[in-house]
Amino acid sequence: MREEKLSDKDRIALYRQSLDKYKKPSVTADVVAVRPSYSELNDAQWRENPEFALQFLFIKRAQWPHKGAWAIPGGFIQPNESVEEGAARELHEEAQLVANRLIPVGVYSKPTRDMRAWIISNVFVSIHRCDELFSVKAGSDADYAKWLTLKSPIIANGQFSLSFYDGDRLEFKLTGSYKDQDIGGATVEKIDKNPLAFDHGEIIAQTFLRILALDTKKLVFYFLPEKFTLSNYIDVYQYLTQNSISFANIPSFRRQLTMTKNPILEVCKDEWEDLCGRGHAPAKLYKRKV
């Protein structure tokens, strides 16, 4: 073969030339940042108002296209970074958040998904713990970021309905259908009416399905402070499992967490913090068993 004479450098140059003949996509790393609703409360405030919900970070678009629509943060990756690094960088640049635990959600690559150009998006979900410091910058005068609360999500029988609130005001509702794949988890099938920019509605729905597919009993810890009561744990667990535990079975569930052979919780013996103020017996504080 004639090629044998070439140096590696030459080969690389030739190869790159051949690549440049083809159209290349632009590739982004997008992040769905998720945190518990009481992240910005201190411990005392939280004790007063421990209702749990998930919050998702959105960017309000100030530019064409989809001006005024909500979108998820993200941006083009650079030649010196992996998509994970790009995702972490974008999250930091756009929302001053430090990526804690990036979990892949999927690659969105339908040629028509962005009217502007051929853009492929790698999507990750970044799970933010309750005890992290949050400081989403108000944002430039162009786009701004905001945490929207996903209240009482409904996912059942192939249909989902996700309502996102800014405080008490409904920002948008995401409804559609999903399919339980035999193996490999559930996937979004169809979004009824996308209120978000680009295909971000599908992305958000898929992200939530992905979150629900994680190991719930462990995931709960990410949304709780270090020390918590059993009621706190159950509150989060119920949210993440569509209230899978009926009222009557909560006692068994408590035992399951603490009394079985390999309990995942243990009592904080040193302190028996008095959690009064709400007219009932004081609750024990638990922490994750290592």
Add this chain to the structure above:
Amino acid sequence: MREEKLSDKDRIALYRQSLDKYKKPSVTADVVAVRPSYSELNDAQWRENPEFALQFLFIKRAQWPHKGAWAIPGGFIQPNESVEEGAARELHEEAQLVANRLIPVGVYSKPTRDMRAWIISNVFVSIHRCDELFSVKAGSDADYAKWLTLKSPIIANGQFSLSFYDGDRLEFKLTGSYKDQDIGGATVEKIDKNPLAFDHGEIIAQTFLRILALDTKKLVFYFLPEKFTLSNYIDVYQYLTQNSISFANIPSFRRQLTMTKNPILEVCKDEWEDLCGRGHAPAKLYKRKV
């Protein structure tokens, strides 16, 4: 704003111009095709020799770089297709296989992963059922494809060892370490010594971890013909779960599959095929319960 005067078409043109100033990666869709080892046997042959193992499809590289090394099939995606479509197309082009069930494995994007250029690979695993027709073309004179058998994989305590055979000949061994993420599954941490092209060693190891994380009881059906004996099922199950069922507990496992409230198997009542020839009582035939 001045932009308000622009038509969408103009805006798109402007946007694309701005994009073209940045370096873009080349994006591939790669597929790890997996099938049961007895795919090319007929029913009778299979009854004689029902030992199960997974086979992975590899391409022998005939060109620089990594000439002579095994690699997984894949190629650049086109502007008119999604990465999933690209993966299916490449699998068909390179191995005449029809993608059955594409499950995402991950995105490989370390800038140094391909010495030739900035190439990002989206990897899927394609699970091929036992009853599919297989016809991997011998291949062009350049590259050729071959199914290699993963015999007695070992995955335990953060270490893995995967030996791939061509018939009885060991082709390569993949060893390294993995990490059990708290949430989101196990990930490959380090490959001891990569015998494959590019980072395909890491990809293969990660793919196998991904397969093991699927719902095993359902996954087993993908590697069995429609009708099978309980021993067949258990054979596959043991392979996929590292022989998790001890010898003594196999009777209970049988019952678990057939006698509990929601059994996943049912007897093929119509036929009680005589599975003699091996010196013991005939076995019942089962099929997946719908």
Add this chain to the structure above:
DNA sequence: CCAAAAGTGTTCGCCGTACACCCATGA
């Protein structure tokens, strides 16, 4: 004193564990 909510005690039954045993066959 009562309502509210945390936490405990107790019973029931499924099903996973363990192991003994039975059955049909080929050599």
Add this chain to the structure above:
DNA sequence: TCATGGGTGTACGGCGAACACTTTTGG
């Protein structure tokens, strides 16, 4: 008739389901 391997019987125990009950507080 024996080894082989498929299939069944049975007893035990953990733990999830269900629900009654006790405890501590605020009003």
